[in-house]
Structures are given as structure tokens and as C-alpha cells.
């Protein structure tokens with residue numbers, strides 16, 4: 001199996017530590033080798049782009065250049081990091097002028113980028129490199145009877161990367177089924193969680209979270225699975241505020257897909273990072 | 289060619305790295321507005337904003353909250369029949385408004401972005417607790433209380449960092465930034 005340069009990103013250092021740990025562990029079980037990128041820097045989420053586009057590309061290119069130096073493709077578990085790394089790589093290759101500016105700046109850190117690597121989301125590696133069938137074979141604890149709402153969110157599918165289906169993707173559902181769980185029909189699975197609007201336009205973002213939670217409840221889900229720390233924090237940690245703001249009584253666990261996958265692959269429960277959430281997921285994990 | 293660029297040309301120039309088609313190709317179909325999950329909170333819908341840029345209604349564009357309420361979800365972008373990258377256009381107007389300091393004081397977005405970027409420039413990594421107090425003054429009292437409550441809960445669950453992480457080659461990192469933005473490495 002291939003080896004990748006692993007770019008955890010800032011959220012995974014603490015706020016999404018459980019995503020970090022379970023990504024590393026499930027990768028090991030699936031035979032994917034992750035080598036953490038040495039001295040990686042923050043990709044800027046959406047904010048660099050508000051300030052300066054070239055700065056945004058350059059700082060992301062620093063991470064890409066370090067991965068390229070190791071001869072490895074870059075893999076990110078955070079959808080926002082993934083999208084930034086992916087688009088930087090793409091524009092770098094498409095625009096020699098952008099490339100020249102970036103490399104002029106990177107000289108200051110003794111780095112050069114040639115655009116010779118690819119960028120992946122960790123779910124992409126699991127689904128397309130490892131393969132859903134191979135994952136199924138490694139499942140030790142099928143999550144039978146568990147109803148999972150696969151929440152794609154935005155940046156794992158948008159903007160479109162390579163002509164793939166952005167209106168009706170199925171890879172997340174396939175992965176959930178490989179774990180032995182049921183993927184419920186979650187109509188709003190592609191709708192935005194609000195992202196950083198939770199900080200800047202609170203009411204609008206809480207309303208966006210409300211719509212998603214309601215749809216997940218209506219679809220009969222026991223748990224929402226996410227592939228991005230921004231989505232996880234908005235949907236889970238702000239649930240109480242949604243209830244306060246809109247008089248609802250949501251109590252929907254929201255976990256990283258790697259936590260569910262880890263459970264299915266037979267990881268010790270202690271290592272799944274359960275217990276650090278504000279809406280308890282313990283009942284779900286207790287059943288298996 | 290000494291003619292001053294129009295507002296719509298200025299915005300288009302800020303879209304240099306985007307691969308979308310020109311904003312002028314908009315057919316005003318409204319797919320973007322119908323798709324947008326934040327449309328109810330915007331002064332002007334995305335469709336109207338594109339139309340207003342094309343009509344050079346600079347003041348009206350800069351006065352509205354639409355682009356600061358854009359969550360950059362790219363849902364409109366992937367659906368636009370004219371293949372316009374609307375999300376990138378929103379970014380372009382955000383940059384225009386930050387550079388020209390035209391945004392209204394009661395918006396949190398610009399302060400948040402500037403603070404976030406400054407934190408990263410000084411550390412190489414982002415850090416929630418440093419970030420929070422500096423832009424909190426631009427939030428309402430209710431949001432501040434919500435944030436304080438959430439922060440405490442997260443801390444109790446071990447999900448809040450105590451100390452900021454810095455990257456190792458921070459000096460080089462700041463020099464890289466200075467090659468893009470001459471003053472970018474400043475405190």
C-alpha cells in the first residue's frame with residue numbers, strides 16, 4: 001500500500017483530536033502508511049482568501065512543497081484543508097505566473113514546488129485506494145442496525161475536482177454500508193453547515209445547523225457521520241445553542257466517520273475518542 | 289489605455305486565478321439564489337449581487353452584507369448554467385472591501401478574517417483562544433456568552449488548547465510572507 005504525507009491541520013491538534021487519532025489508527029489497520037508532514041503550517045481555512053489570494057496559495061504551497069520533497073502525495077482529513085491544498089495544486093499547475101510568484105516566496109524557506117504531487121482527502125484514500133470491498137473484509141464488528149446519516153458537507157465534493165458527480169455522490173454511503181451500518185436517506189447531506197459563519201454570522205449559521213439536524217432526525221438517523229472538523233463542531237458543539245435559539249430539543253450525536261470505522265474495524269473502544277463530545281455518543285458506541 | 293477600470297472590471301481582475309467564466313455571462317436565471325443556504329439572511333440575493341456588479345453599482349454592492357454572509361460552500365458554483373464561479377466572486381468582493389476598508393463596522397467577518405490571518409502569520413498555526421478575544425468585541429453580547437460557555441465546555445472535555453503551537457521555521461515562514469505582502473510579517 002502506498003505511503004502518504006499526512007497533513008492533520010490545526011483543528012486536528014486539539015479540537016478534533018479524536019479525528020486525528022482515529023484517522024491514524026484506521027489507516028494503520030487498512031495498511032495505509034501516513035507520515036506526518038514535518039513543520040506543516042496552517043492552510044488559512046477560508047480567511048487567507050478573504051485577505052489575499054496569492055498569500056493563500058503560497059502558504060498552502062509550502063506544505064505541498066514539503067510533501068513533494070519527501071516524494072509523497074498529500075492527504076488531509078479536514079475538508080477545508082483538503083480543498084485549499086487541492087485548488088492550490090491545481091492553480092499552480094494551470095498558471096505559470098502564479099507558480100513563479102509562489103516559488104519566489106518559497107525560496108525564503110529553501111523550498112521549491114514543481115507541481116509533481118497529488119492531493120487527497122483521507123476518505124478518498126479509503127474509498128478509492130483501499131477500496132470499499134477490502135474495507136468490508138477487514139470489518140470485525142459489523143455495525144448492524146445502526147442508522148447513520150452520511151454528511152458530506154461542502155468541500156469534500158465542491159468545487160468539482162474532476163468531472164465527478166457532485167449532485168448525487170454515493171461514496172460515503174458505500175463506506176457506511178461497508179461498516180455494516182445502514183446509510184439513511186439524508187436529503188440535505190450536501191448542504192453547508194455554515195462553516196466559519198458560526199463565528200461571523202451566528203444566527204444564520206445556527207439556522208443552517210438547525211436545518212441539517214432536523215433533516216437528520218426526520219431521516220431516522222441515530223448518528224450523523226462527518227468528514228470535516230468544521231462540520232463536526234458546528235453540528236455537535238453548537239447543538240445546545242440551536243436548541244436555545246429555536247426552542248428545539250435536538251440530541252443528535254455527531255461523530256467522525258473514522259470513529260465509526262474504527263469501531264467496525266475492531267479498534268479498542270478506549271481509543272476511539274468517545275467521551276470528549278458535548279452531545280454524548282456513548283450510547284451508540286455502547287451497543288457494539 | 290489610461291481609462292480608469294470600471295467596478296465590474298476591478299472585481300473581474302480580482303478573480304485572476306479562478307477558472308470560472310466571466311461574470312458578464314450571467315443570464316440572471318436565479319439558480320444560485322435558489323441553491324444558496326444563506327439567502328434568507330442576505331440583503332441581496334447572489335443573483336442580484338452578480339447583476340449589480342455587472343451594472344457597476346459599486347456603492348450598492350459594497351453596502352450590502354451578501355458577500356460577508358457567503359459561507360463559501362460552492363453549491364451555487366457547481367450549479368451555475370453559465371459556469372460562473374460565484375463563490376470566488378464573493379471572495380473577490382470580500383477582498384475588495386477589506387483592501388478599501390469599505391465594510392460596515394457592525395460586521396464580524398472582516399475583523400475575524402484579519403485576526404485569523406494575523407494569528408497565523410505570527411505562529412504559522414491558528415489558535416482558537418488567542419483568536420477569540422480579539423474579534424469578540426465585534427460580536428453581540430449573546431454571542432460572547434455563547435462562546436464563553438462553549439469554550440468552557442470544550443476545555444472541560446480536553447478539546448481546547450492551552451498554549452499556541454508555533455511552527456519551527458517561523459522566521460523563514462515570515463520571510464516567505466514578506467515576499468508576497470511586503471508588510472505581511474509585521475506584528
Ligand code: SF4
Pocket residue numbers: 313314315316317318319320321334335338367368369370371372374
Ligand atoms: S446561477 Fe449563474 S447564470 Fe444563474 S443567476 Fe446565478 S450567476 Fe447568473
Ligand code: SF4
Pocket residue numbers: 192320323324325326327334357358359360361362363364365374375378
Ligand atoms: S457559495 Fe456563498 S453564495 Fe454560493 S450558495 Fe454557498 S453561501 Fe450561497
